[in-house]
Amino acid sequence: MTLEARSLSAGYAGRAVVHGIDLALEAGEIVALVGANGAGKSTLAKSISGLLPALSGRILLDGKPIERASPAERVRLGIAHVPEGRQVFSGLSIAENLRLGAWVHRRALSEMEMERRIARVCEAFPVLVERLQHPGGTLSGGQQQMLAIARGLMAEPRYLILDEPSLGLSPILVVEIFRMIEALRGRGIAILLSEQNARMSLAIADRAYVIETGRVTIEGAGRELLRRREVIERYLGVGKGVGASDDARSARLTEGLRRIFSSRRIS
């Protein structure tokens, strides 16, 4: 149960934005992609889900190459992508959005199974259940993000790519979304989490890759990266020449966040 990229290059109009990426994602782990705006995180996410063609290199699912497969085949194989900016179908009802999430399984699912699946996915998102018949566009930003994640889960993926799930959300909602992501890991889903909010994503990630100008520059365990000096300087918003006290403060903050997560973790 592995999703792997091997020296993968991808980009727009034949010009590569990410170059020679090596990456692995195992069942039941959260892998964070950390990097500045424009580093290539979204491009990488899009090429794994098939929105962008791979220019060179391979994408392997359990050892089988899938880089030529259409997005539809990849969804069928168990890879779901929740895109940046949520992209819910705002004119369609929430129920319709969810049904479209299971589009590739539409022939295999009876109406009853479909409804059961909607109910199951919505367990974690009670706010959606109350408004199933409302258009997606009437939801708030945070609710739309939940709808986007729920829609991705409707395909019952083994691998979930989350692109900037905390974008534009209030701090409280961000915490809630991150809790949800941890809960998904508990269900055995492998999560590729692309985030600008590096501190929080590193705090919950099992492993992480730092991407700079389209290349992986650092990789390692999430918490280990949180302590790496170059990561702190570049991505955790603490400038060069940090004193010991600042380091200690950032460690305390991280520890505090971790405690919030572990105390509220849903299983």
Add this chain to the structure above:
Amino acid sequence: MEQAVQTVIGGLLQGTVFGVVALGFALVFRVTGAINLSQGAFCIVGALAMYSFQVSLGWPGWAAAAAAVGVTAAAGAVIGATTFVPALSRLPVSSMLILTAGLLTTLEGLSLVVWGSQPYALPPFSGEAPVSVLGVRLPTQGFWIVGAAAAIIAGVWFLLMRTALGRALRACAENPTAARLMGIDVPRMTLFAFTLAALIAGIGGIAVAPILSFQFDTGRLFTIAGFSAVAIGGLGSLVGSVAGGELLGVAEQLAAGYISSLFANGIALALLILTLLVRPSGLLTAKRTRREDVRDEHRIYHPVVRLRGRRAVVFGLGAVAALAVLPWIVPPGLMNSVVITGILFISVLGLDVLMGYCGQVSLGQAGFMAVGGYTAAILATNHGWPPLAGIAAGLVLSLACAVALSLVTMRLRGHYLALATLAFGLLVESLAVGMTETTGGPSGLVGVPSFSVGPFDFGTPLAMYYLVAAVIVVLVLVLLGGLRSGFGRALQAVRTDQTAAAALGINVPRYKMAAFAASAAAASLSGSLYAFHLNFLSPDMVGLARSLEMIAMLVVGGEGTLVGSLFGVALLTLLPTIFQPLALYKTFAEGLLLVLAVRYLPGGIFGVFAQRVLNPSARPARSAA
């Protein structure tokens, strides 16, 4: 009273057909964001195929109808799969409009080749005798039309709102990227919508065929009516398109019954312009708006191809020398066509400023030719004005029309200018046909004097040739100068991104209006010269067909190049003259060339020429938005 009821019922029947065509428009627009101008042509393909199966082959009605619908849907599927769908992901919305205009011309040309130019009529499905209901006589075919329309409307509604396939279609309409992430095959859905729209048009065409006479180019009337209906009703709204169709049908019938059938078209178009003026989004606005930002990702806008520095000077001098010696090379029999090429080129030059530089699509360029041509010709012929004064009067009138039209469409984008110019061109055409007293009506205005300034008379093709050549050289120099200045850069900024241009402080409406006025002035001048050269002017010389032809000439020659379109004009004007036996294939070739150029040759012939021969080092940089 009884007559009024009869008229209204006739209008409702006609409106039902318009509504069905409009429904096809709405369906394709909802799913793809593009307007498919070839929609009406599928009606006629259906009707003509029905004629072949039922009358020529003698098949029973039901079998013929089924086969004809099948042929239409198959034609739709093939055309959609080879042109519309692959182009959709690469071309901006304005180019899609041009592409579908090309498809319309191609289908008409193909029908001309297969079925000839004679009019056809079909027998009614259930006999000629009308049924009398409460003293009102109803043609039996009316029940077939209403029944077919009701079935189509109910079917489309059920499909879109109640099935998984419909859900996927609506998802593609709203956000194609997210739809792909769901595993929906967006190109297949698009093709499905396009084919379904063709099928709907085919059924509509077959149902209405028995109550009208139709020929290869009747399709454009359906396209116009359907397009108008959908604009009046609300772009993308299914209910609105049917309502708009009914409104249009009744208005046309009332106008035909109580004013004059020659003005029926005019009334409908006035209604359309009024709608654009008062309520541009239509009577019923589609609730679900698509995300334009998502749709326009990855579209490639080709930069304007141009020559630089000394190359340009050398090329320019060479071109002027070639123009000067051309009359000695061309056989005398072709001289007339060469002059016409030059005259049309003047109009296409104007179109290039508007379309190539400013990125606005005009489907009514010939309307301004008509305004200029008829004004100058009527003043010179019936009122004894000197030709030059006639030309000036035509220019003033055209500019007034252009300013008025751009005031209407200034706030609107994309499709609306195309729509307004289409309506304008058709309005002028129907006035030219309808005002028989002044314009000579459908058969044209005869006895137009040749062009003359004081004692100098330009009665011979040679004299006219040098006059036109001089006008072209002056115009090209003026436009080249103007477009290389800040003015030209502002126009190109508007073309690439109106919002960004506005954010830069460019007064977008003013530049659009300036480009529009320039293009109208060039067309007006060209129309006047056309009338003086041929000593004759008729509505179909400056009608919709001409507008579409000029778009083809521009795109085939090379948009945004000024001189490039000359290649397109010459190709499409001279070839049919040289190869007379091929005249039958002219329309087809014109449409096909346009489609191919839009699809594969974004820089046109001149783009290739300039890139390969003149500027081998300068590769146009591709910019993905």
